[in-house]
Amino acid sequence: MYASPIPMHIPDGFLSVVVSIVLWIVSITAIVIALRQTNKQLGEKQLPLMGVLAAAIFAGQMLNFSVTGGTSGHLMGAAIATILLGPWQAMLVMTSVVSIQALLFQDGGLLVLGANIFNMGVVGVAVAYFVYRAFQQFSKGARWGILTGGFAAAWLSIFIASLGVALQLAISGTSPANIAIPAMGGIHALIGIGEGLITVGALSFLLVARPDLLGTGDSRGKTSIGVWVGGLVITLALAIISPLASTHPDGLEWVAEQKGFLDTAREPLFNIIPDYVFPGISNQALATIVAGVVGSLIVLGVTLGIAYSRRRATKANQ
Amino acid sequence: MPHRLEPYREGNSPIHSLDSRVRVVMVLVFILVCALVPVGAWAVYILLLALILSAELLTDLGIAYFIKRSLMVLPFVLAALPLVFSTPHGIQFNPAGLxxxxxxxxxSWISVQAAILLAVTTPFDQLLLALRALHLPRLLVAVIGLMWRYLFVMVDEVTHMMLARAARSGSDNPARRTGGTVVWRARVTGGMAGGLLLRSLDHSDRVYHAMLSRGYDGEVRTLPQPSLTTANRWLLAGFILFAIFLVALSILFWG
Structure with a gap:
């Protein structure tokens, strides 16, 4: 039995059909562009490279280190894949990993696979690329730039992706925005530290063993402006929308209105933003704090539950 | 003996002998129906559950097998728990939320059972063919295929690495933790991840040369697939019609 340790794979039933389809379209567009770019950039070697590296990322997600009291740090791998392969190939690698997890191990749903690819493959990679490139440019490729950039890229890719998950759940009416966003964001801010530390460890190992991979690899080739800007925009958008949506109960509805699908949202079939999911308008500050605490406890429970079931699964296998 | 990660279970059941392309589409349609059925349409949920349970019965693997595996979706359900306690007037019990x-x-539980059914009754090469038949890009399908082939190698590699680390981290006093701080432990794990990536890069190099020596020229070729039999076409059409009917009915009554 296998279950990915990162509580970011949304199962079926948790996203509304509209959100699922919209994110499928976005992901498919990104994948098509990535396929074109990959075909252009590299020769025939790309296929075995991406296939085997995807397998390694999948297996690498099993690596863990104990933090405290049964919790452990893990790797998602979007950042390290981006640093090693460049954004387009990393997107395809993460897409393969997430697809296999959904298709074979039911880790994440099938109808919502587009959303999971979007969160881990597109957002995770674009954000990691934007941050890492920014550090590279700033440090002129120095060692400290690679390491701090790697940490920042890994942490931010996890954190921003989790905000994306929370927003999608909130828009689908599955989890109230003012609970989902602080809870997902909070717990992934911690998980991201583990991701960042492992990424730094891996990078410093590679710097010693194969510096050419980090120095002359695709990641130092010409910048893919599109992905860089995309990563910047995604980071800014989610970083601005999330606190808005979680502190101002109308925040999400405002966004929805701007996008012009509020009318669709009101239809009973889709019911994107049921009003009752936004509690605490009167004593908003208190509600937010209570919600944050409750939410964090819940997600902590989720993480512990996953850790526990994984430990049991490992024991059962031995 | 299959690898412990391999989800496919052999069998001669009617589910196993169904054309994989038909099975993939049926499972996707079934999950789509689950998503489209409105909240509170309990009768439809029971019908869907009965459908998936009977399909599970048909596989001869035993329902307990499916139920046990499907419980892994449970932790995520907690994400929706706040619905029960949120109302526009603050935090209190909300029947509509419940x-x-x-x-x-x-x-979610019914959908994940359908996904498990697909994984345990479809051999991986058949799944790839079905993905191709659904017009997924050839390169992506090829990457997924190669990934699956080397997945077990890499997973075994990681298992060995973790075993080696555990073997070196022994202590006669279980209360005392061995090794350094959390950061130190994270860096050790990072080193393992780096090593794993390095090995996988070397491995992909060898795979590439092996592919070259067997005539690989950068093109991914697949054999043309036989067209669906008439019976399978009717089955698929009937199932999709039934799905549309079910969704329409559930929206009419509970929407």
Whole structure:
């Protein structure tokens, strides 16, 4: 039995059909562009490279280190894949990993696979690329730039992706925005530290063993402006929308209105933003704090539950 | 003996002998139906659950097998739990939220059973063919195929690495933790991840040369697939019609 340790794979039933389809379209567009770019950039070697590296990322997600009291740090791998392969190939690698997890191990749903690819493959990679490139440019490729950039890229890719998950759940009416966003964001801010530390460890190992991979690899080739800007925009958008949506109960509805699908949202079939999911308008500050605490406890429970079931699964296998 | 990660279970059941392309589409349609059925349409949920349970019965693997595996979706259900306690007037019990929460949990549980059914009755090469038949890009399908082939190698590699680390981290006093701080432990794990990536890069190099020596020229070729039999076409059409009927009915009554 296998279950990915990162509580970011949304199962079926948790996203509304509209959100699922919209994110499928976005992901498919990104994948098509990535396929074109990959075909252009590299020769025939790309296929075995991406296939085997995807397998390694999948297996690498099993690596863990104990933090405290049964919790452990893990790797998602979007950042390290981006640093090693460049954004387009990393997107395809993460897409393969997430697809296999959904298709074979039911880790994440099938109808919502587009959303999971979007969160881990597109957002995770674009954000990691934007941050890492920014550090590279700033440090002129120095060692400290690679390491701090790697940490920042890994942490931010996890954190921003989790905000994306929370927003999608909130828009689908599955989890109230003012609970989902602080809870997902909070717990992934911690998980991201583990991701960042492992990424730094891996990078410093590679710097010693194969510096050419980090120095002359695709990641130092010409910048893919599109992905860089995309990563910047995604980071800014989610970083601005999330606190808005979680502190101002109308925040999400405002966004929805701007996008012009509020009318669709009101239809009973889709019911994107049921009003009752936004509690605490009167004593908003208190509600937010209570919600944050409750939410964090819940997600902590989720993480512990996953850790526990994984430990049991490992024991059962031995 | 299959690898412990391999989800496919052999069998001669009617589910196993169904054309894989038909099975993939049926499972996707079934999950789509689960998503489209409105909140609180309990009768439809029971029908869907009965459908998936009977399909599970048909596989001869035993329902317990499916139920046990499907429980892994449970932790995520907690994400929807706040619905029960949120209202526009603050934090208090919300019956509509409870209905929504149970609906989400049930839909998710039924959907994941369908996904398990697909994984345990479809050999991986058949799954790849079905993905190709659904017009997924050839390169992506090829990457997924190669990934699966080397997945077990890499997973075994990681298992060995973790075993080696555990073997070196022994202590006669279980209360005392060995090794350094959390950061130190994270860096050790990072080193393992780096090593794993390095090995996988070397490995992909060898795979590439092996592919070259067997005539690989950068093109991914697949054999043309036989067209669906008439019976399978009717089955698929009937199932999709039934799905549309079910969704329409459930929206009419509960929407």
């Amino acid at each position: 209905e929504r929460f149970i609906s989400i949990a049930l839909k």
